[in-house]
Structure formats: structure tokens, C-alpha cells
Amino acid sequence: MTYATVMVSLALDQPNDSRLLVAGELAERFEAAIVGVAAAQFAPPLYFTDGAAAQGLIDQEEASIKRRLAELEAQFRAAIKNRGGHVEWRSAMDFPERFTLTQARCADIIVSGGQSPAFSDAFALASPKDLVMQSGRPILVVPDGVNWLDLRSALVAWKDTPEARRALADALPMLRKARDVAVVAIPEGDDDRPVAVAGVTDVTAWLARHGVTATARVCEAARNETVAGQLEKVAGDVGASLIVAGAYGHSRFREMILGGVTQYLVTQSARCVLLSH
Template sequence: MTYATVMVSLALGQPNEARLQVAGELAERFEAAIVGVAAAQFAPPLYFTDGAEAQRLVDRGEASVRQRLSELEGQFRAATRNRGGHVEWRGAVDFPARYALQQARCADIIVSGGPSPAFSDAFSLASPKDLVMQAGRPLLVVPDGIQWLDLRSVLVAWKDTPEARRAVADSLPLLRKAREITVVAIPEPEDDRPAVLGSVTDVIAWLTRHGVTATARVSEAGRNETAADHLGRVAADVGAALIVAGAYGHSRFRELVLGGVTQFLLTQSTRCVLLSH
């Protein structure tokens, strides 16, 4: 398994340098095509008008969006100019999440930035929450400020669920290039610890058969510590710059209510995170 096509989801009005850097690195590492994707929709003002004046306002707004998309395309092409391989741009005046999810069919992995506090998220950027839960592709979340994809130490957050199994399989190309890998399970109080250790041992054996050497770790959260906090502490302990994990949602309505660990991984700002759902 490899990554033949890397898709990078870009956003208007947000920093894109980190995700462009990491997407370019992935394309080089795997000799992959790289596809830049961005969309935005004109957001009408709160107090809107009608008739000819309304149409003029919409036309001006959409023209501004197209101009900003063109500038973003320029940034994308400048960042990928010396990366080699096939480079492609896809941009549209559309709701960003809808457009990015449509384009995800062309990719093996999607690179995105973290969530934005901007009020107009739905009009200007595709939220990583939407991408990971609906794209059907692994999502590599790159926080602003990351300068390179550090694979010297990778932490795999293991839980015996379909999402975690998919994440391990989806991350296999990266794990093969990593120097040190730790597979950690954080048991719930009611879990059978020997069974948890057995499941981690199976993952280590599976990775070994795929040419990947990893270390098992079963680590229990403290009494006043959440699983998310403990996972962050383990990541710091092993010096992990990348965390691999399954993404979990609690709501059946588009699964937009995320679990605590998934929410933590999407919002922390120090490490890259590969998530699969």
C-alpha cells in the first residue's frame, strides 16, 4: 500500500503554509500526485436587500471569492513547484465542505489544517470535523506552525474498534517510514486488562508481518485524568510528533458530535494527527 494521490484542503483567510509544506513532503516521499482543493461561498450580509441591488451585491461577492481563490491557487502552485510529479488545482464557488468531500474520491489521503474559530467556517473552509467523518479517506491534520512531518516517533492510539483498525491500516505507508512506533492502549476502568494487552499484541504482530517494528504499551489514566489528557501525556513521554487514531462520533445526525479523544486530537496544536473513521 502507498499514497498515490495526496489531496490538500486549503482555506480562504486562514494560514495554509503548514499543510502545504506537509502535503508537499508526502508527495515527495511517495512520489505521489498532489491535488490542491479549495472552495468558498459568498456569505450575504445579515441585512440583505432584494431586486437588482441584491444581484449586484451577489455578483460582487462572488467575484471577490473567485479572486481570492485565484490567489490561493497561486500560493498552492508556488509551494508545489519543485515537488515533482503531477500537480493539479481544483477550486470552485461552493460550500467548502461539500466541494472537498466530492473531490475526496480522487485521493488516498487528505491533508488539512486544524479547526478555525472563525464564525464563517461553513462559507470559507472545510472543517476537519466534516472531512474526517464523511470523506471515507484518512485525514492528516496539520496544526499551524508545523514545519515538517516528523516521523522519528509515532504514537498509535489503539482501541479495538473498526475505526482504530482502519486508522492503523491507513497509516501503514507512514509507519513504514517511521523510526520508532509505540502502540498504546488506554483501558477503561471496566476493561479486562489481559484482553486489552492481547489486542495490542495482535496489532504489533500484524505490523511486524508488514515490515513495521513497534512497541506495545498499556497505560491507564490517572483518577482525575481524562483519556485525552493521558494520551497527550504518553505522546509527550515518547516524543511523538504524529499520532494515529480512529475518529469517533456520538451523534447519528451526520455524526458531528465528536468523542472526547477525537475532539482533543483535532484541537491540539503541537502534533500532526492521522485520523480515520
């Protein structure tokens, strides 16, 4: 497997520099096509008028959105100039999440910005939380401030679930290029340790058969610390610049309600994170 098409999701009124840099590097490393996507929708004010005044307000706001989308296209084309292969831009007056999820069918991986814990604007931003749970594609979350795709050290947050297996397979092209790979399991209790050891042993053997040399590590069971806190410590210990993990939701009816570790990975600001659901 390789990445033949990289998609980068851009946001209005938010920094896009880091995700553009990483998406460009990703396309260049894998000689992939790169597709930029952006969308925004007019958000009517709380108190809305009618008649000619209303239409004038709508026309003014839509013209502003079109100008900002054109500016994003120019930023995208300047950032990925001379990187990768085929270059394409797609934008629309639409809800960003809906538009990006539709366009995801053409991509192998989607690069998105990180997200703060604060409420996000659904009219101007395709949230990485929604993308990872609904796109059917791996999402590479790039925090603001990251200025290159550092694959020297990668951490695989292993849990014996379909989501983690999917993430591992989706990350394989990047893991093949990493210098150091650590497969880490954090058991929920002491009784789970033998199962965790067997799991990371199998995973490192599987990676070896795919040309990736990895080390296995099983942490102490979480007691007075969250799993996210333990994961952060391990990532610091191994110097990981990339974390690979499955994405989990708490609700079958509202999958965008993320689990604690997934929420942390989407909002942390230090490392790129590849998530799959």
C-alpha cells in the same frame, strides 16, 4: 499500500502554509500526485436588500471570492513546485465541505489544517471534523506552526474498534518510514487491562509482519484524568510527532458530533494527526 494521490484542502482567510509544506513533503516522499482543492460560497448578509443593489452586492462578493481562490491556487503551485509528480488544482464557488467531499474520490489521503474549538465558517472552510467523518479517506490534520512532516516517532492510539483498525491500515505507509512506533492502549477500567494487553500485542505483531517495528504500551486505567489528557502525556513521553487514531462520533444521526478524544486530536496544536473513520 502506498499514497499515490495526496489531496490538500485549503481555506480562505486562514493560514495554509503548514498544510502545504506537509502535503508537499508527503507527495515527495511517496512520489505521489498532489491535488489542491479550495471552495467558498457567498454568505449573504443578515439584512439583505433586493433589486439592482442586491445583484451588485452579489457580483462584488463573488468577484472577491474568485480573486481569493486564484490567490490560493498561486500559493499552492508555488509551495509544491518541484515536489511529487502530477500536480492539479480544483476550485469552485461552492460550499467547501460539499466540494471537498466530492473531490475526495480521487485521493488516497487528505491533508487538512487543524481547527480551533471556535465555530468555523461553513462558507469558507471545509472543517476537518466533517472531512474525517464523511470523506471515506484518512485525514492528516496539520496544526498551524508545523513546518515539516516529522516521522521520527509515531504513536498509534489503539482501541479495539473498526475505526482504529482502519486508521492503522491507512497509516501503514507512514509507519513504515517512522523510526520509532509506539502502540498505546488506555483501558477504561482495571478489568479491561488484559484485553488491552492482548490487543496491543496483536497489533505490534501485525505491524511487524508489514515491516514496522513497534513497541506496545498499556497505560493505567483513566480515573481522575481524561483519556485525551493521558494520551497527551504519553505522546510527550515518547516524543511523538505523529498520532494515528480512529475517529469517533457520539451520534448516529449527527456523526459530526465528535467524541472527546477525537475532538481533542482535531484541535490540539502540537502534532500531526492521522484520523480515519
